[in-house]
Amino acid sequence: MKRFVLVIVAISFAVAGYTQPRFSLIGSPELAWFNSDKSTVENNGMSMKFSWGFTCDYYKAPNYAFTIGVLMNYNGASLKYDAQPGQSTIPFQHSGTTSNLTPGSVVDYKLHYIDIPFGLKFKTEHFGQFDYYAQIGLTPQMLTNATGTSDPLFNDADIPKEVTTFNMAWHIGGGVEYVLQRRTALTFGILFTNGFSDITTNAISDKVILNNLALRIGVVF
Numbered sequence: 713m714k715r716f717v718l719v720i721v722a723i724s725f726a727v728a729g730y731t732q733p734r735f736s737l738i739g740s741p742e743l744a745w746f747n748s749d750k751s752t753v754e755n756n757g758m759s760m761k762f763s764w765g766f767t768c769d770y771y772k773a774p775n776y777a778f779t780i781g782v783l784m785n786y787n788g789a790s791l792k793y794d795a796q797p798g799q800s801t802i803p804f805q806h807s808g809t810t811s812n813l814t815p816g817s818v819v820d821y822k823l824h825y826i827d828i829p830f831g832l833k834f835k836t837e838h839f840g841q842f843d844y845y846a847q848i849g850l851t852p853q854m855l856t857n858a859t860g861t862s863d864p865l866f867n868d869a870d871i872p873k874e875v876t877t878f879n880m881a882w883h884i885g886g887g888v889e890y891v892l893q894r895r896t897a898l899t900f901g902i903l904f905t906n907g908f909s910d911i912t913t914n915a916i917s918d919k920v921i922l923n924n925l926a927l928r929i930g931v932v933f
Contacts, residue, residue: 732770734895736931740762743758743760743761744922745922748920756791765782767781778830780829784825785853788922802814802817811866813862819860825853827851831850831883833846838891843891845889848885854877876910879909881922884903885902887928901928903928904925907921907922
């Protein structure tokens, strides 16, 4: 993790040497859900989650920038587990022990990540006090805490062995900045984040990815 953070910091300083940075404080209510590529593990609906943090846009020209950020992401959703042929229960590790889930059991995952999204941002010319933008990039995620609930077996139990410590996703979105003064603006946008690495270690599921649709609200300065 330390090497990963050092690489991100080095990129930021390299770009900052010849560009003009603009910082944003961001809060994002979001919808989160899982996708699985195996029929015995199903998404069990969307969950309301939240992330917050800051981003920095390094402008090489007035209309495009390299953007990078650090966000605290309170994420997760629910999975429904069914047994594979020949199985009567599904083993699930939590709090140093293993429980056997019955077919049809639902596990609610609460996952806390540090997100370090980076990518490109493209912005229009001014339309009065409005600037419109689009962005695309990658979102590495480092897991800081993972708990799970499956009534009646366990409640908010630690599940570090069931979840991978690193997740990678791509993101795309857009929005508007409402200019208050020359260097200050309010920003509103929508960002879709689609995972492409498996977030679970459970052998029952071949691949489970985490998706998010976030409403991003913040202040640019």
